[in-house]
Amino acid sequence: METVLSVEDLTLAFGPKVIQQDITFDVRRGSIFAVMGGSGCGKSTLLKSMIGLLRPKTGRYTVDGEDYWAGSDAHRTDLNHRFGVLFQSGALWSSMTVGENVALPMQMFTELDTDAIRRLVELKLGFVGMLPAMDLYPSEISGGMRKRAGLARALALDPDILFFDEPSAGLDPITSARLDDLILNLRDGLGATIVIVSHELSSLFRIADSGIFLDAKTKKPIAHGSPVDLRDHCEDPQVHAFMNRTRDEEEKSP
Template structure:
């Protein structure tokens, strides 16, 4: 499900920590209904770019346009209002360990809506039901598996019905079966909620299954070196770094086996 409407435009973005350049010359458009992948090897700045897009890290220069508004040119109050359009699933799930799963999901509603306690409880059950976690509403994060924590984090990410979801390495630490189930859930939510998704990942099966567009960041060049759907980059790109990254699973499977 893709449309022509552009939700986010990134223009000539430069990200740095003081004098240390992370990435520069980043430009792309995020279309409504798409799943956009931020790809690249470890340490290239994938998660750092995501932090700039969700308001956690001010870029050194450039623009992030959300509905035509320059996000980082707005005052703090307006940026907070724009943030309500975002839902974020962090790599660890980032659940509050002292709260039940239900309380974690309820927290954004309690902070940013005027819903009654009964309405919030109903919505929490609905959001947890969407990710297959309604049974865990009264459990603590320590009482559930890593995959379940990711799903609970996803329920919290959709608590305020955002139209843009950001996922930072959603499959990190999960076994292949649990990872595949999470991928299916992400597609279901995209189709069911009409959400637009930005996913940071280096997991090839997830990238090939989920993303219809993307950008490839390179740690050495410190700028994007490819742009397009992961499958297209795998099949048609000629940059050696991109080719090696997108075909590494085939390289591993053909490597000679050794006995320990």
């Protein structure tokens, strides 16, 4: 598979404080790439940089060979229209219904009329099994439903690259498994390329093709490979301990 996202020698920092450095990896088209590591290692910070919310201190990040940070703001905006993002909490507007949340990107970035937008909203919500909740507010639905509604909004502009920040966090095992199925359907049915930040081992083992393991102490990546390969073959003691946690240990992990 060809490379769609490429990160090369990236350093992430807030002022003088370095979060991670020497980050290098490629994400293949149509794959599910996992960003793994313990609490405070910079997983979500890396994701924020990849979606344009944090300029790296040094390094290069390309999308289909185009340097993301070297171009103009307008160029980055064009690239961002290829992205769909599911934030950890779902990040729905509480004053808007589920349907209105999904419609918002279409209203902002397309010239579609009201009827066309409504049909597309119904289509996106139907895909994630949320059409019956179209006229409900976020406060009226469960956490798992909010995640699926957030996913429908992430799909609003038909992106080919999706970024998920801890999509299974706080969900029960059955709801989490259903969300995993949705993610696999996005890859297999729509051909989407997916970058996922997660510490949920069952989900990682089931859906991720490859990944990177970030270390909070050295502030560098210490392993590359699929979650299953890291679990079974990585000799680094920290990676081995993380990837072989018991269910009880996993539930205590942030």
